Amino acid sequence: IDTEGRRALHYAPREGEKAVPPHTFEFTHLPFSAPFGPLDYLAAIEACAKAGAKVIVIDSMSHEHEGPGGVLEQHETETARIAKVWKSSLDAASQSGWQAPKAARKKLINTVIQLEVSVVLCFRARKKTKPGKDDKGRQTILPLGWMPIGGEDYVYEMTMNALLYPGCGGVPTWSSQQKGEREII
Numbered sequence: 505i506d507t508e509g510r511r512a513l514h515y516a517p518r519e520g521e522k523a524v525p526p527h528t529f530e531f532t533h534l535p536f537s538a539p540f541g542p543l544d545y546l547a548a549i550e551a552c553a554k555a556g557a558k559v560i561v562i563d564s565m566s567h568e569h570e571g572p573g574g575v576l577e578q579h580e581t582e583t584a585r586i587a588k589v590w591k592s593s594l595d596a597a598s599q600s601g602w603q604a605p606k607a608a609r610k611k612l613i614n615t616v617i618q619l620e621v622s623v624v625l626c627f628r629a630r631k632k633t634k635p636g637k638d639d640k641g642r643q644t645i646l647p648l649g650w651m652p653i654g655g656e657d658y659v660y661e662m663t664m665n666a667l668l669y670p671g672c673g674g675v676p677t678w679s680s681q682q683k684g685e686r687e688i689i
Contacts, residue, residue, distance in 0.1 A: 505534045505548050505562045507571070512563055526674075532557070539573020542608040546615055553621045563626040566653040568609070575655065578605035613661050625662065627652035632684060648684025659688055 506512035517528040552560045583601030629650040636646040666676035
């Protein structure tokens with residue numbers, strides 16, 4: 505399932521050529537474009553499973569979080585709707601605005617972990633930091649390292665998590681000095 509503008513086809517053999525692993529592979533390509541809501545992903549995954557897929561690779565799952573129609577956009581829309589109904593501020597409606605998008609994500613996750621299909625979720629990542637205290641108790645900014653762009657729910661539901669640094673050539677990192685990376689791995 506390719507949300508990346510057909511980039512998955514970089515790993516497919518050219519027309520008339522045979523696959524030459526590890527550079528190219530035979531696979532069924534499903535282009536997937538916005539909206540990127542959890543239930544849209546679920547429909548694509550279920551269609552692949554129904555078609556007989558044994559392994560489904562999704563690149564990228566990050567669009568479900570921050571892409572057009574994704575959870576963050578759904579939260580914004582739902583918050584505005586609730587604030588209008590309640591005749592309140594966006595801040596007052598913000599917490600309730602998470603209910604529908606998070607329920608859709610939970611349905612996606614719960615369905616995927618019940619399928620008799622292996623699902624590989626690829627997330628984009630960015631370097632993150634958070635406020636904290638150093639070893640002397642002083643306020644500072646703590647580096648977390650490379651963190652997936654997506655809901656934390658996924659990290660704790662998956663069988664395995666691997667971190668692939670930029671330029672790693674597909675070789676995962678299994679240990680890190682960065683607190684956030686250690687939690688993800």
